[in-house]
Amino acid sequence: MTDDLAAKLASVCIVEPLWIPLSDNCRLSGRMFAPPDFEHTPVPAVLELMPYRTRDRSRGKDTQTHSYFAARGYASIRIDIRGSGDSDGVMVDEYTPQEWADAVEAISWIAAQPWCTGKVGIIGLSWSGFNALQIAAQRPPALKAIVTTCASDDRYNDDMHYMGGCLLGDNLQYGATLFTWLGTPPDPLIVGDRWRDMWIARLEAVYPPPLRWIEHQERDSYWKSGSVCEDYSRIDAAVLAVGGWADGYTNAVMRLLSHLRSPRKGLIGPWGHAYPHFGMPGPQIDFLGYVTRWWDHWLKGVNTGMMEEPQLVAWMQESESPSNTYQNRRGHWVAEPAWPSPNVTRHNLLLGNGRLQGTVEPASGPIAITTTSPDLGTDSGEWCPYGWGADMPQDQRMEDGGSALFDTAPLSEPLQLLGGPECRLVVRVNKQEAMLSVRLNDVSPDGVSRRVTYGLFNLAHRHSQEVSDPVPVDQPVTVAVKLKDVGYEVPVGHHLRLAVSTAYWPLAMGVPHRLKLIIDSGSLTLPVRSDHSRIELELGDAVCAPYPEHHVVRPSHRGRLAVTRDLQNSITRVEVERSNGSFRLDDVNLTLHSTGTETYTMPWSDPAAATAEARRSVRFERAGGDCEVNTISRLGFQGNFYVFEGYLEALENQRTIFKREWNEKIRRSGAPVA
Known part of the structure; x- marks a missing residue:
C-alpha cells in the first residue's frame, strides 16, 4: 500500500x-x-x-x-x-x-x-x-x-438450490444458515428501545428457506422472478x-x-x-x-x-496434483477480445466401449452398464467452495471406480478448454426416478485423476425444466448434460476421461433408489481454444483497507472434516463444519459467536434412509445481556416425498423467548404416481 x-x-x-x-x-x-x-x-x-x-x-x-x-x-x-x-x-x-x-x-x-x-x-x-x-x-x-x-443470472438452474433439476445439498446447508440469520435481532444501540419488538416480529415471520425452496422443484414463476436471463x-x-x-x-x-x-x-x-x-x-x-x-x-x-x-x-x-x-x-x-470467441470452437467426440474419440465402431449392444453406489461423491468437494477449508475436489480415482468410464488416447499436444462442455447420452434406467452425474477428468500417466468440470441432470426434466415426468423404466431416453464452464489446459501425455454415474452425494441429495444405468450411445462436445496465446497481465497485489480492531476468541473453520465408511453398519457419514468462529468487535462493544455443522448419512443398501442435518447457532454478547438464535434443519425421504424437519429457538439472557417447529412432507417432483 x-x-x-x-x-x-x-x-x-x-x-x-x-x-x-x-x-x-x-x-x-x-x-x-x-x-x-x-x-x-x-x-x-x-x-x-x-x-x-x-x-x-x-x-x-x-x-x-x-x-x-x-x-x-x-x-x-x-x-x-x-x-x-x-x-x-x-x-x-x-x-x-x-x-x-x-x-x-x-x-x-x-x-x-x-x-x-x-x-x-x-x-x-x-x-x-x-x-x-x-x-x-x-x-x-x-x-x-x-x-x-x-x-x-439464473436462479433455478444455476444457483445453490438445483443443478440440472437435481436438488443440491447446498439447498439445505445454506438454507439452514439463512434460516438462522432471518431471526436475529437489531442492535439496541442503533434502533433503541423498539429493538425487542422488532426481534419478535422477525422471529414470527420466519419460514424455513430450505422448505420454501423444496416446495418449488421445477422452473416455475418463483424462480423466474429475479432470473435476469x-x-x-x-x-x-x-x-x-x-x-x-x-x-x-x-x-x-x-x-x-x-x-x-x-x-x-x-x-x-x-x-x-x-x-x-x-x-x-x-x-x-x-x-x-x-x-x-x-x-x-x-x-x-x-x-x-x-x-x-x-x-x-x-x-x-x-494441471497439478489434486488437493482439497x-x-x-x-x-x-x-x-x-469478445465472447463468444472465434478462437474457441466446438470439437465433438463419440463414446465407445471405454473409448472417447472422433470415431468409434458401431456397438452391437450397450457401450456401458454400471450400478453406482449411492455414496459416490464424497471426493467431490463442495458445490460452492470458499477456498479456505477442505472443500475442493480430491483425486477422482475412487469416484471413477463406481462410474462408467470413457477415455481418450494420451494427448500428443496440449489441449485448452474454455467454456462449457456438453454431453449427450442415450440411457436406460431401472427406476422411474434417476439422476446422472457427468464428470470430465484429466488423467496423468501415473493414474491420478483430476476433476476438470462436471454436470448433473435429473432425468425427470429431460423434456423441460418446467415440467417433470417419471422416467420410463428400461426404455431409452436422450438427455443433454451441460457441464460447468471451465478454463483448463490438459498437458501432453495426459488423457481426458468422461465418468458417468447415478449419484453425486452429498453434493446432490440424489434419489432414494439404487440404480442400474445402461448407456446405449453418447457424445461429448468440448470448447477447444485453438490459439494458446497468453497475456502478461499486471493486476497487482491485493490491497484493501485495514481490518477494524477486533479480537478472535475462536477462529473460523470451514470444510469437510471427515468422511467415515462404517463397515460394521454399512453406512457412510460426512461431517462438515461451517463456523465463522467468535470475535469481539471493540468499536461496537460486541462479541459475535457463529457456529455451524452438518452431518450427512447414506446407508449403502438403502438410499431411501439417507439423511441430512444442519445445525446453526448465532449469539450476540455484550455486557449486561446476550441474544441467541439456534436452528436445526433435517431432510430425508419418505415414500414419494421429501420430509423436512425444522426447529428454531431464540433466547435472551439464556431464557427461551420464542420456539417453533416444522414437520412437512413435500412430494418429489418426478416421483412415480401411486
Whole structure:
C-alpha cells in the first residue's frame, strides 16, 4: 500500500448509521464511507445491499472494501436490506420484488443528496451480486454501472438450490444458515428501545428457506422472478461480471457476455466464493484497484482505457496434483477480445466401449452398464467452495471406480478448454426416478485423476425444466448434460476421461433408489481454444483497507472434516463444519459467536434412509445481556416425498423467548404416481 493511499484511508469519514427513508415509512440502515470533504465536494456513490449485518457479521470486510472506494473519491455505502441488521421491517425470502423496490428508492434518495453527483454504481458478491443484476433490471435512472461477483443470472438452474433439476445439498446447508440469520435481532444501540419488538416480529415471520425452496422443484414463476436471463434486454447499465473457477457461480459470466447488449466485461480467476482481493486459491489481485478503474470510467467519465481492453480475461488453470485446498492455483492469464470467441470452437467426440474419440465402431449392444453406489461423491468437494477449508475436489480415482468410464488416447499436444462442455447420452434406467452425474477428468500417466468440470441432470426434466415426468423404466431416453464452464489446459501425455454415474452425494441429495444405468450411445462436445496465446497481465497485489480492531476468541473453520465408511453398519457419514468462529468487535462493544455443522448419512443398501442435518447457532454478547438464535434443519425421504424437519429457538439472557417447529412432507417432483 502506498503512503498516499494509507493517508487517504486514514482520513475516510464513516457515517453510522446512515438512515435511508422509504415511501412506506420504513427506513433502511447502512454505513457510509466517504472522502473527508464529501459534504462540500459531491462525489459519485457506490452501493452494496445484502442482509449480512453490516453492524457486526460483515463489519470487518465491509470496512476493508468500502473504505478503499471512499479513499478513491466515492461515497461507498453498505445497506442492510429490509428486515435484516438494523433496517426496519421483516425479511421473508431472498431476492423479492420488495427488496428491489426498496433498492430503487434508496438509489433515488442517494442520488438526490447534496453530497452525491447523481451517479450511482452497485457492487455485490453472492447475494449482493444477484441483486446487483436484479436491481439493474429495474432500470433506476441514476444507476450507471454494476459489478456482479460470484452470482447468477439464473436462479433455478444455476444457483445453490438445483443443478440440472437435481436438488443440491447446498439447498439445505445454506438454507439452514439463512434460516438462522432471518431471526436475529437489531442492535439496541442503533434502533433503541423498539429493538425487542422488532426481534419478535422477525422471529414470527420466519419460514424455513430450505422448505420454501423444496416446495418449488421445477422452473416455475418463483424462480423466474429475479432470473435476469428471462430478459437480458432489461439491463441498460454497464456490467462487470466476475467469477472464480473454484466457485459454484461461474457460468453466468460467459452467459452475461453473450446475451447482454449493454457495455460489459468479464473477469474469471482461480478463486472460490469471495472477492478476488480476498479469494482463495490465489493468486489474489488488486481487485479494488481494478474496480476503481471501472467506476472512474462509468461514474466519473475518466478514460481509464478499460473499455478498450479484451472483453474476457480468464485464468487458464494448469494441471497439478489434486488437493482439497490450495494456497495458489497453477495457471496463467488468457484473454479473448469478445465472447463468444472465434478462437474457441466446438470439437465433438463419440463414446465407445471405454473409448472417447472422433470415431468409434458401431456397438452391437450397450457401450456401458454400471450400478453406482449411492455414496459416490464424497471426493467431490463442495458445490460452492470458499477456498479456505477442505472443500475442493480430491483425486477422482475412487469416484471413477463406481462410474462408467470413457477415455481418450494420451494427448500428443496440449489441449485448452474454455467454456462449457456438453454431453449427450442415450440411457436406460431401472427406476422411474434417476439422476446422472457427468464428470470430465484429466488423467496423468501415473493414474491420478483430476476433476476438470462436471454436470448433473435429473432425468425427470429431460423434456423441460418446467415440467417433470417419471422416467420410463428400461426404455431409452436422450438427455443433454451441460457441464460447468471451465478454463483448463490438459498437458501432453495426459488423457481426458468422461465418468458417468447415478449419484453425486452429498453434493446432490440424489434419489432414494439404487440404480442400474445402461448407456446405449453418447457424445461429448468440448470448447477447444485453438490459439494458446497468453497475456502478461499486471493486476497487482491485493490491497484493501485495514481490518477494524477486533479480537478472535475462536477462529473460523470451514470444510469437510471427515468422511467415515462404517463397515460394521454399512453406512457412510460426512461431517462438515461451517463456523465463522467468535470475535469481539471493540468499536461496537460486541462479541459475535457463529457456529455451524452438518452431518450427512447414506446407508449403502438403502438410499431411501439417507439423511441430512444442519445445525446453526448465532449469539450476540455484550455486557449486561446476550441474544441467541439456534436452528436445526433435517431432510430425508419418505415414500414419494421429501420430509423436512425444522426447529428454531431464540433466547435472551439464556431464557427461551420464542420456539417453533416444522414437520412437512413435500412430494418429489418426478416421483412415480401411486
